[in-house]
Amino acid sequence: MFKFCPKCGGSLAKKTKTLFVCTQCEFHFYQNPKPSNALIIINTNSDVLLVKRKFEPKKGFWDLPGGFIEINETLEESTIREIKEELGVKIENIKYFKSYADTYSYKGVNFPTICAVFYTITKNNILPKIKIGDDILEAKLFKSKAIPFDKIAFKTMRMALRDFLSSYVNKATKNDKN
Numbered sequence: 001m002f003k004f005c006p007k008c009g010g011s012l013a014k015k016t017k018t019l020f021v022c023t024q025c026e027f028h029f030y031q032n033p034k035p036s037n038a039l040i041i042i043n044t045n046s047d048v049l050l051v052k053r054k055f056e057p058k059k060g061f062w063d064l065p066g067g068f069i070e071i072n073e074t075l076e077e078s079t080i081r082e083i084k085e086e087l088g089v090k091i092e093n094i095k096y097f098k099s100y101a102d103t104y105s106y107k108g109v110n111f112p113t114i115c116a117v118f119y120t121i122t123k124n125n126i127l128p129k130i131k132i133g134d135d136i137l138e139a140k141l142f143k144s145k146a147i148p149f150d151k152i153a154f155k156t157m158r159m160a161l162r163d164f165l166s167s168y169v170n171k172a173t174k175n176d177k178n
């Protein structure tokens with residue numbers, strides 16, 4: 001993916017799938033995934049909040065709110081920050097769900113990513129509190145059975161939603177019966 005040594009600018013030679021070695025200074029450059037986060041916001045009626053992407057990649061598609069981790073941030077801090085930036089609300093009661101490995105294509109460069117998916121269960125309709133940020137077009141609550149899976153931006157976020165709903169909604173339904 002990358003051609004030049006970040007230390008001296010020499011050419012990188014690919015040694016393995018993840019290791020590139022500089023032909024001039026022998027610097028070892030490991031290609032690692034970029035960590036990212038996403039948050040499943042679900043209310044007690046099992047409505048899920050999705051955001052519509054304003055920019056490429058996948059402009060106009062639905063997505064989970066979230067983004068990339070910044071330097072010196074924890075996964076939790078970055079998730080809380082991204083939600084504040086995208087939705088204008090501070091949601092601190094988040095719980096870890098699962099992680100998903102993917103590839104993010106940006107301007108012709110494919111970045112391997114690893115996304116930590118968190119979730120939060122809210123009692124109230126949070127839509128009136130939301131003030132959408134600059135990089136999304138719209139935020140909307142979807143009934144869990146009406147999620148537009150064919151219009152979700154990324155395969156792994158479709159997987160995350162399906163995995164979460166099958167475990168969470170099944171559990172919630174069971175609890176109702178007990």
Ligand SMILES: [Zn+2]
Pocket residue numbers: 005006007008009010022023024025026027
């Ligand atoms: Zn070098």
